[in-house]
Amino acid sequence: MRLTRTTAAVFLFATVIPAFAATPWAPSPNCDISDQTLETLAFPAELAAFAPGLESPALALAAVEDRVEPAAAKAYAPREMLVQMAMKLRDIRYRRGGREPSTGFDCSGFVQYVFAQALGFDLPDNSISQAEAGLRVQRAELKTGDLVFFHTRGKGISHVGIYLDNGRFIHSPSSGKRVRVDELSDQYWARRYVGARRPEVLSS
Numbered sequence: 001m002r003l004t005r006t007t008a009a010v011f012l013f014a015t016v017i018p019a020f021a022a023t024p025w026a027p028s029p030n031c032d033i034s035d036q037t038l039e040t041l042a043f044p045a046e047l048a049a050f051a052p053g054l055e056s057p058a059l060a061l062a063a064v065e066d067r068v069e070p071a072a073a074k075a076y077a078p079r080e081m082l083v084q085m086a087m088k089l090r091d092i093r094y095r096r097g098g099r100e101p102s103t104g105f106d107c108s109g110f111v112q113y114v115f116a117q118a119l120g121f122d123l124p125d126n127s128i129s130q131a132e133a134g135l136r137v138q139r140a141e142l143k144t145g146d147l148v149f150f151h152t153r154g155k156g157i158s159h160v161g162i163y164l165d166n167g168r169f170i171h172s173p174s175s176g177k178r179v180r181v182d183e184l185s186d187q188y189w190a191r192r193y194v195g196a197r198r199p200e201v202l203s204s
Contacts, residue, residue: 078119078202079144085118086162086170092179094172107160110172110179111147114162121201127160134197145202150192157194
């Protein structure tokens with residue numbers, strides 16, 4: 001009997017099915033992921049147009065990781081937030097006992113407001129109490145956000161500001177003046193400098 005191609009194909013299929021059904025399935029010995037080399041999967045060409053530059057999942061993951069701040073940046077974030085908040089309040093007028101931008105600030109009110117708004121941290125409400133909180137800091141070890149104290153009336157502490165960097169600090173000076181940045185090296189402040197403290201929220 002002469003077989004056509006169609007007849008031969010049907011005959012072969014009928015022969016293979018019983019053999020396949022009789023063979024029990026067993027997992028491949030190479031299924032263990034630890035024994036295989038993983039290859040980077042490429043994006044399908046039609047999807048690449050929607051994700052230019054991210055030709056593979058590996059590159060996509062790398063792109064996300066690049067946006068994550070390094071540990072050093074995260075550690076500096078609280079100090080940076082303090083500076084940003086303090087600098088936004090420049091030119092707010094001085095007012096004795098003032099605790100809000102709308103009414104004006106005295107020196108301790110300014111410091112207390114900046115820490116509360118930037119970090120949600122409550123400082124005492126006067127310069128003497130603020131000088132007793134946190135860790136004592138030597139002048140050579142000052143860091144951004146540390147509190148600097150002065151005696152502007154008599155010998156006791158009567159004024160406070162927030163250290164910025166490079167010998168600068170921001171504060172609400174006195175009646176008739178406004179929140180501003182000054183230098184610790186200025187003769188007036190250098191003669192009246194008492195010391196510095198690092199609030200607990202910045203001590204880690």
